[in-house]
Amino acid sequence: MYELLRAYLNKITSSTVSDEEFQFFEAAYSEKKVKKKQFLLHEGSICRYMAFIAKGAMRQYTIDDKGVEHIARFGIEEWWMSDRESFTSLTPSRYNIEAIEDCDLLVATNEKLILLREQSPLFVKMGVILDEKSYIASQKRLDVTISYTAEEKVIYMMENHPQFMQRFPQSMLASYLGLTPETLSRVRKQLLQK
Amino acid sequence: MYELLRAYLNKITSSTVSDEEFQFFEAAYSEKKVKKKQFLLHEGSICRYMAFIAKGAMRQYTIDDKGVEHIARFGIEEWWMSDRESFTSLTPSRYNIEAIEDCDLLVATNEKLILLREQSPLFVKMGVILDEKSYIASQKRLDVTISYTAEEKVIYMMENHPQFMQRFPQSMLASYLGLTPETLSRVRKQLLQK
DNA sequence: TCTTCTGCTTGATCTAAATCAAGCTGATTT
DNA sequence: AAATCAGCTTGATTTAGATCAAGCAGAAGA
Known part of the structure; x- marks a missing residue:
């Protein structure tokens, strides 16, 4: 499991981590399994973990006043899951992080x-790169959300995150x-006919 | 002008920067004025500057295939303006950064x-704090954009960024x-009557 | 001062997507 | 094997907000 993290670290930083340096990672991270439908984080509690997904799929979401779920992000292998705000400032989180498949973290x-x-x-170095990536990704997502039609959104998703389309239920993809x-279902049908 | 940056630095890091350390900032940053309607960055060129707004107001936006402008962010005093992606990786930017008022940067x-x-x-330290802040802000904005009605969006804006409501034209606020x-105008009217 | 813009408002109409409502299919439970 | 359930599709209807269109007021320029 640690080998996955090591490979990821090398890839993302375009470096080769030495055995000595990687020992610090092994000391910092511990293995944790979360079964499908179980939670890594519950709304209202403090986010204790920064988790690297070695295997599985998760989602991070809020529930609004009307009881509607809003998915902030999905995560699969090689993605990080956490509520940064809660994690670093030790404040209660407004997010839930739930396993959609059995996860090895x-x-x-x-x-x-x-x-x-x-x-x-x-x-x-990895932290800086990840911060930048996630900032750029969230800018892009905002752009998509504001300016794309339903059809354009679905096409964007299929082209940019095809893995998500296969691993998460339609209802969650729609929320994302x-x-x-209903709209997602109709748009998909239309696109398949083309 | 440097004093503003110094005060900001102290505030954001909850520290007091020494004269010695601040000299490095003075060496790194230079003053630049950008007049209203002029640009700090044009789409297609590389973003050369990370700018701290000492005075004035700016906007950062893209233009889509259909010629419609989409405002990514606004900036006023004590905000930073740049296209991080272009700035650090030296790739052409898809953003424009324009002064809405005469700016001292x-x-x-x-x-x-x-x-x-x-x-x-x-x-x-400041960099880490700013990255985190902007990440959290963009998550929140996404949430607002996806899940709020027009009226809720306007209320959110009035409560959280009243300065923006006063300094930027309605058309830009609407785009943001x-x-x-038209919808923004109608919603404002409705809210004022309450 | 007059006139041309620019930005804002207001009204009428239209439309994309939401909502409401059934029905279908395959998985899970008993 | 029957029964319950969860997720998806499909159809009918509604609606929030977009679009189209006209008019108005203050700023900027001639």
């Missing part, structure tokens, strides 16, 4: 990461795109 | 910031919220 607490940040320059399940 | 190039990052731990100017 590598998790670290905030204290461990503070230490790791001092021990490993590569960890710091800001559509109703 | 403090700008730094990427090379200067790489140096500053080595010289000033406080600069690094993903509404048409």
Whole structure:
């Protein structure tokens, strides 16, 4: 499991982590399994973990006043799941993080990461790269959400995240795109006929 | 002008920057004025500057295939303007950054910031805090965009960014919220009558 | 001062997507 | 094997907000 993290680290930082440096990662992260329909984080509690998905699929979502779920993000292999705000500032989270499939995770607490940040320059580098990536991704998603029609949204999803289309139920995909399940179903049908 | 940056730095990092350390900032940043309707960045060119707004107001936007403008963000005093992606990876930007009022900026190039990052731990700390803030803000904006009605969006804007409501034209505020100017106008009227 | 813009408002109409409502199919339970 | 259930599809209807179109007021320029 740690080998997956190691390969990921090398890939994302375009470097090769030494055995010595990677030992700090092994000390910081521990293995955790979360079964389907179980939660890594519940709304109202503090997010204790920054989790690397070695295997499985998860979603992060809020529930609004009207009881409607809004999916903030999906995660599959090689993605990170956490509520950064809650995790670093130790405030109660408004998110839920739920396993959609049985998951194998590598998790670290905030204290461990503070230490790791001092021990490993590569960890710091990875952090900067990930922050940037996620910022750019959320800008792009905003753009899609604001300016695309239902059909364009679905096409965007199929082209950019085909893995998601296969692994998450339609109702969740719809919520992620800001559509109703009915609309998503109709749009897909239309697209298949083309 | 540098004093504004200094005060901002102290505030955001909850620290007091020493004279010695702040000298590195003075070396990295230079003053730049951009007049109303002029551009700090044009679509297709590389974003050379990370700019701190000492005075004025700006907007960052894209133009889509249909010629419609989409506002990614607004900036006023104490905000940063840049296309992070273009700035760090030296790739052509898809954004325009335009002054809405005459602006006084403090700008730094990427090379200067790489140096500053080595010289000033406080600069690094600020970077981490800003990344986190902007990530959280864009998550929240996404949530608002996906799940709020036109009226709720306007209320959100009035409560959370009243400064924007006063300084930017309605047409731009509408674009920022993903509404048409007509709808924004109608919603405002309705809200005022309450 | 007059006139041309530019931005905002208001009204009428239209439409994309939501909502409401059934029915279908395959999985899970008993 | 029957029964319950969850997820998806399909159809009918409604609606929020877009689009189209006209008019108005203050700013900017001649």
